[in-house]
Every structure is written in structure tokens, then in C-alpha cells.
Amino acid sequence: MGNKEPGKLLYEEESYKIRGACFQVYNTLGGGIKEKIIERALSAQLKKQGMEVGHQVRISLSYLGEKIGTYIPDLVVDKKIMIELKSKPFLTSEDEKQFWGYLKGSPYELGFLVAFTPRKLIIKRFIHTKGVSA
Numbered sequence: 001m002g003n004k005e006p007g008k009l010l011y012e013e014e015s016y017k018i019r020g021a022c023f024q025v026y027n028t029l030g031g032g033i034k035e036k037i038i039e040r041a042l043s044a045q046l047k048k049q050g051m052e053v054g055h056q057v058r059i060s061l062s063y064l065g066e067k068i069g070t071y072i073p074d075l076v077v078d079k080k081i082m083i084e085l086k087s088k089p090f091l092t093s094e095d096e097k098q099f100w101g102y103l104k105g106s107p108y109e110l111g112f113l114v115a116f117t118p119r120k121l122i123i124k125r126f127i128h129t130k131g132v133s134a
Helices: 012-029 035-048 093-105
Strands: 053-055 059-063 066-071 075-077 081-086 110-116 121-129
Touching: 012 035, 012 081, 012 110, 012 121, 035 053, 035 075, 035 081, 059 093, 066 093, 081 093, 093 110, 093 121
Parallel strands: 081 110
Antiparallel strands: 053 075, 059 066, 075 081, 110 121
């Protein structure tokens, strides 16, 4: 899964497009607005860039090969990258830990936790591949 060439980012082109779309939406709408509005705007921007966007895709979480629950990220891009959106004053370590747990339990290797705060846009990129986590 993914591009594993030395020196290259996992899903580099897609990551660049996702970050650009987030900045475009933030620069247009700002932060502190409803997550559903952000989700719709980001989806439209990603589609404009030629990306496939899934909404509220149900992801089975596994532990030791057994399904232990279901996670529904805000967006799944190109059937391989999870995006979780937050609209609040800041991200907490609990937000990050929770998202990290979801990514580790999912079949995806890359995820973005994106906060549209009133003061700034925060984009956290999480990678979890077999044997490598960052």
C-alpha cells in the first residue's frame, strides 16, 4: 500500500492536495464554524482538485484480527486517506491520541487531523504502516 520509495512521503501528491484544500477553505471561511460546513466545503474543494471523497465511511476497527468496533471519519480521500475535522479553539492531546488509535485500528496508513480554530489552521499528519509509525 502507498508509495514506499526512500526519501518520498507516503502519498506525497495527495497530501499536498489535501493540505492545499484545507488552506483554501480556511482562508475563505475562517475557523470556528460548524464542522459540517467545513466538511462540505473541504469535500467540494478536494473534488475540484480531482480527488474522490467519501463521506461518513464506516471503518471496522480490529484488534488481534478481531473486529472490535466501528469508526466513522469525516472524510476518506481516494479510498486511502482518513481525514478527521475539528472546529474548536485548539486540539488536545486526547484528540490526537483518539485519532491515532483509530488510524492504528483501521486499514489505512495515512490520516490527517485538521482543526479549523478561530486563530489558525492546524494540520496534523499521522502515518501508521506495518512496522513503522510516525
